[in-house]
Amino acid sequence: MPVVTYISADGAINEVEVSSGTSVMQGAVDNMIDGIVAECGGSCSCATCHCYVDEGWQEKVPAASEMEKDMLECVLEPRDNSRLSCQITVTDELDGLVVKLPDSQF
Amino acid sequence: MTESSRIIIGASHAGGQLAVCLRQHGWQGRIIVIGSEPYLPYNRPPLSKTFLSGEKHVEDLLIRPEDQYEKIGVEFILGQEVSEIDRKSKTVSLSHGEKLTYDKLAITTGARVRKLDLPGSELRGVLYLRDINDVEQIRHFIGPGKKAVIVGGGYIGLETAAMLRKLDLDVTILESADRILNRVTAPDLSAFYTRVHGEEGVQIEAGVQITGFVGDDRVTEVALADGRSFKADLVIIGIGVIPNTELAAASGLEVNNGINVDECCLTSDADIAAAGDCTSFYHPLYQRQLRLESVQNAMDQAKVAAASLCDKAIQYNALPWFWSDQYDLKLQIAGLSENFDEVVLRGNPGEGRKFAAFYYRESKVIAVDAVNSPQEFMLGKQIISKGLEVDRNKLGDPEVAMKEVIASAK
Numbered sequence: 001m002p003v004v005t006y007i008s009a010d011g012a013i014n015e016v017e018v019s020s021g022t023s024v025m026q027g028a029v030d031n032m033i034d035g036i037v038a039e040c041g042g043s044c045s046c047a048t049c050h051c052y053v054d055e056g057w058q059e060k061v062p063a064a065s066e067m068e069k070d071m072l073e074c075v076l077e078p079r080d081n082s083r084l085s086c087q088i089t090v091t092d093e094l095d096g097l098v099v100k101l102p103d104s105q106f
Numbered sequence: 107m108t109e110s111s112r113i114i115i116g117a118s119h120a121g122g123q124l125a126v127c128l129r130q131h132g133w134q135g136r137i138i139v140i141g142s143e144p145y146l147p148y149n150r151p152p153l154s155k156t157f158l159s160g161e162k163h164v165e166d167l168l169i170r171p172e173d174q175y176e177k178i179g180v181e182f183i184l185g186q187e188v189s190e191i192d193r194k195s196k197t198v199s200l201s202h203g204e205k206l207t208y209d210k211l212a213i214t215t216g217a218r219v220r221k222l223d224l225p226g227s228e229l230r231g232v233l234y235l236r237d238i239n240d241v242e243q244i245r246h247f248i249g250p251g252k253k254a255v256i257v258g259g260g261y262i263g264l265e266t267a268a269m270l271r272k273l274d275l276d277v278t279i280l281e282s283a284d285r286i287l288n289r290v291t292a293p294d295l296s297a298f299y300t301r302v303h304g305e306e307g308v309q310i311e312a313g314v315q316i317t318g319f320v321g322d323d324r325v326t327e328v329a330l331a332d333g334r335s336f337k338a339d340l341v342i343i344g345i346g347v348i349p350n351t352e353l354a355a356a357s358g359l360e361v362n363n364g365i366n367v368d369e370c371c372l373t374s375d376a377d378i379a380a381a382g383d384c385t386s387f388y389h390p391l392y393q394r395q396l397r398l399e400s401v402q403n404a405m406d407q408a409k410v411a412a413a414s415l416c417d418k419a420i421q422y423n424a425l426p427w428f429w430s431d432q433y434d435l436k437l438q439i440a441g442l443s444e445n446f447d448e449v450v451l452r453g454n455p456g457e458g459r460k461f462a463a464f465y466y467r468e469s470k471v472i473a474v475d476a477v478n479s480p481q482e483f484m485l486g487k488q489i490i491s492k493g494l495e496v497d498r499n500k501l502g503d504p505e506v507a508m509k510e511v512i513a514s515a516k
Binding site for chain 2: 030032039041043044047070071073074
């Protein structure tokens with residue numbers, strides 16, 4: 001099963017198995033990882049599942065939709081590697097994905 | 107000697123979140139969540155969207171998987187009703203007689219559908235949409251070419267109509283008010299959604315009264331007061347919900363269109379909190395008593411309630427927000443538009459599928475309805491919660507970026 005590494009703002013590292021077909025957001029929520037809130041349950045409506053995709057993985061994750069890009073511009077600290085984790089579906093190709101979580105989702 | 111327990115009545119969105127938060131705040135005793143449905147807490151929004159269409163299954167709906175609750179020692183008693191709360195002895199009785207003692211209690215019983223009591227309401231095929239069981243029943247009556255009549259032009263009705271239309275059913279919406287979304291939006295939004303549903307092939311009849319449902323064993327028609335009738339293989343009624351406050355009221359807690367809670371989500375009993383659809387509370391930004399039916403409110407109140415039960419009082423003043431998905435339309439709403447006195451439109455609801463409506467009351471933006479306009483929603487939230495006085499001309503001009511609109515604030 002693919003492994004996704006979540007690095008919290010305080011440096012805590014969580015390596016968890018996330019099944020293919022599950023979103024990076026759901027992987028965090030299922031494993032009680034603080035730092036991802038996911039108020040809308042994954043429907044690209046709240047931007048509280050914001051994460052930073054690590055270098056080396058940005059090209060490998062599927063591109064963001066226009067809706068997601070618009071939402072991302074308005075998160076607290078947007079960066080070039082910002083993504084809404086509910087829009088990234090884990091696949092075998094993403095085994096080893098590393099994402100960093102922001103200080104806050106609000 | 108029984109170990110101290112914190113009990114949560116209602117394995118709902120709010121209930122599940124509250125349980126997790128109690129652990130996060132350091133409570134180490136037992137946490138028991140009691141739910142009347144046979145499921146762990148699950149997401150309800152997909153019920154009228156991807157679960158109805160069959161794209162998602164029950165396991166996909168669970169907010170957290172079973173093993174996560176086991177890891178943190180949250181126990182569930184599912185498929186059981188609570189018959190009584192005895193505040194003197196601090197016990198909760200289950201219908202089958204078992205009594206559980208609580209140290210602190212939380213009520214997250216949510217709401218139930220408002221039912222239509224008309225001739226023929228009991229016919230097979232006349233259904234509501236609130237829980238997994240409802241949708242599983244609805245699925246029996248779905249098929250390409252089948253006729254669905256939706257009673258109620260609110261969000262549930264419209265989302266269901268959109269999904270059934272995608273599944274190639276013939277869909278008609280019947281609304282008793284003179285426009286759909288009457289209770290919650292300005293006429294511009296009602297007109298917009300009426301147009302789009304029409305473009306998608308859904309028939310909307312507003313200002314109509316239903317007199318009953320016709321059929322032998324299964325429904326075949328819906329009859330109106332004006333003499334017309336609509337053929338129906340399936341009827342889905344979405345006319346609102348009623349908060350489940352009976353248990354609280356019977357135990358002597360203050361109840362008024364919801365279980366009354368203070369700004370820390372505590373009821374009139376200091377050992378009992380309440381959160382979510384079942385509560386009524388005073389919102390400092392809107393300066394009135396509210397009852398909200400939204401995921402955001404359930405989650406945020408659950409967090410505040412859990413903190414209060416752990417003697418870490420934080421106040422609830424989150425900005426209400428809400429979303430609805432229909433066809434290729436994403437509607438995001440921030441704030442409450444009730445009692446607005448003016449609307450500033452940004453974009454044109456008369457054509458296309460992208461615009462935003464900003465609601466003003468006494469010169470302050472109190473709410474925004476944003477259709478396929480995420481920046482208007484995200485930055486609109488800031489305008490509302492900070493009370494920013496932005497330049498109205500810029501706000502109403504889609505050529506001016508929202509970031510510039512915010513910058514124009516005095």
